[in-house]
Amino acid sequence: MKKALLLAPLALFASVAMASDLDAKVAEMMKSSFKANGIASLDRQVQDEVQKACSSPTQPDAATMKRLEEAQLATVKWPEAGNYTGGDWQEGARIAISGRGLTWTDKTPDNNGGGCYNCHAMDPKEVSAGTIGPSLEGYGRIRGNSEEIVKYTWGKLWNAKAYNACSDMPRNGFGKILTETQIRHVMAYLFDPASPVNKQ
Amino acid sequence: MRQKIIAAAIAAAAVVAAPQALASEELNFDAYRQMLADGNPAELFEMEGEELWTTARGPKNATLEKCDLGLGANVVVGAAAQMPRYFADTDKVQDLESRLMHCMDALQGIPSAEIINGSFLKGERAKVAALVAYVVGQSKGKPIQVDLAHPKMKEMYAMGEKTFYYRTGAMDFACSSCHSQDGKRIRATSLPNITTSKGAAEGWGSWPAYRVSNSQFWTMQHRLWDCFRQQRTAEPVFGSDVTIALSTFMAGKGNGHEAVWPGVKR
Known part of the structure; x- marks a missing residue:
């Protein structure tokens, strides 16, 4: 014994x-x-x-997740004077559609795509949207544009790990995948009532 | 001349196949693949590989008929279905491509470095691909049957599994980012769930494959190399441990399921 x-x-x-x-x-x-x-x-x-x-197949315990998320949230660069507007949804559409950039066959780290459609449905008319991430169809129309939701969206685009440390989504701003200007365009694509994302 | 005939035949096959497939509004391309399965252009690469196997080449002017793929010298039937495997003569776990590279070096005197430092679809690495087409063609309809008993196989499998979940690079991706759930897609492309035995066999057992979209024959080394490119990592070295580890994990996980070698892909 x-x-x-x-x-x-x-x-x-x-x-x-x-x-x-x-x-x-x-x-x-x-x-x-x-x-x-x-x-x-x-x-x-x-x-x-x-x-x-x-x-690993299992994510860390809740305390570790929280600690990691707080550290990631601290990396988010918020827009000056809390102004999230000024983006062009048509530019945003191009960024969402393009999955280019950052591979060893890409020449420069600029003008990367966001690759959004690889994983998310956005414009309901786009049939070949990926399904790894949740559907973002009607994003602004459904969620509105309260300061809370707009701020969250900016933060999520900048550093998705600030809200879920083990999210599958890349850290666009933090990882220098997209520039601040590009993120502003994607914001417009998500929130502008004229954007096809918000058309039914 | 022979190359030209092969290229022309492949182009013709692709042109004939394309219009019907494009008319389909399906997001998966299973019907497309089925349609091509009867006349898979990969057969042309199989023929080229079969000829290469018995052709005396390299500084030693030798054929590959003394090459042992695990079942004895010159035994090709069923060999691919049991790879990767542990080889006592090299004291290494080798996949089909690294084993062929070893045979070409040892028997024909073609230096492995030439293949490792080369490019896909070119020179001696293209010759390896044709040989792969021939060898996997001799395992058609066979279930994947990888022997994990040797300690080095066990270790490779374990390292492959860890690698599968290893997040790194500019976009934080691991293999698992895309291949750990059922029924998911990137754009219109269906993704096998490699954490299941069936999904692992789907991933492992449908490469090497003929790719209709670019009329190229891609081996598993080529496929993994492109996965890493899209994962935004640095460039994996041809036949390196990471490629063998992932291959051992996928093949071992898919054990018992039938492979569709060589496959046809969009």
């Missing part, structure tokens, strides 16, 4: 040690199996805090 009690924690210790050994091997492999090419440099193979915490 005493022996079994002694062995149990040892076995637990061994499996924990093996798991972290495996994690270290994988992290090393994610560097050694890759090479830099153009703008896709090797620093992309090193995880930040959020990526590391969200790399």
Whole structure:
């Protein structure tokens, strides 16, 4: 009996040690199996805090999620004087449709697409919209344009991990995928009553 | 000349197939694939690969008939269905492509570095792809049957599973970002759920494939390379551990399900 009690924690210790050994091997492999090419440099193979915490089938505990989300929220750059307007929904449409940018075949980090349609339905007339993210059809029409919802949307576009640390959505502003001006255009695409997103 | 005939035949097949498929309003392309399955242009690559297998080439002017794909020298039937596998002679887990590369180096004297540092669809790497088409064609209708018993296979599988969930790069994506739920799509493209056995077999067992949209034959190494490109990581090295680990994970997870080698894709 005493022996079994002694062995149990040892076995637990061994499996924990093996798991972290495996994690270290994988992290090393994610560097050694890759090479830099153009703008896709090797620093992309090193995880930040959020990526590391969200790399398993189960997400971290609630306290960790909250801590990560607060840290991510602090990275959001809010627009000057709380002015979220001034975007052009037609420019926003182009950004939402384009999935280009940031691969090793892309030349510059500018003029990236937002790739929104890869995962979200937006304009009800667009049939080939992806389904990984929730439908955003009628976004502004359904949600209105209260300061709360407008601010949340800006924050979500800038850094989706501020609201769900393990969200599948890229961190557009924080990750320099989109510029502040581009995010303003996507805001217009979501909220402008003239935008096809809000047409029925 | 032979190359030209092959290219012309492929172009003709694609042109004939396209109009009906485009008329379809379906968002999946299963019907399209079924239509092409009878005359899969990948067969032309299979023929090219079969010829390459028995042609004396390289500095050593040798054929590949002494190449052991796991079932003995020159045994090609059923070999692809059991790969990746552990090979005692190299003391490594190898997928079909890295094993072929090893055979070309050891038997024919074609340096692996030439293939590793080359480009897809070009030079010796294109030759590897044709050989892949031939070898997988000899496992048609066979279930995926990967032996995970060896400790190095177990480790590769475990590393592949961890890699599947490893989020990194400019957009925080992992394989799991797109491939861990049933019935999801990116744009109009259906995504297999690789966390299930059936989905893993769907992902693993439909590559290599002939791609109608660009008239190219893509191996699994090529497919994974493009997944990483779209994931916005740095560039994976041809035949590197990460590609073998993910392949071992997918094949092992899909064990028992039938593969459709070589596949046809949009």
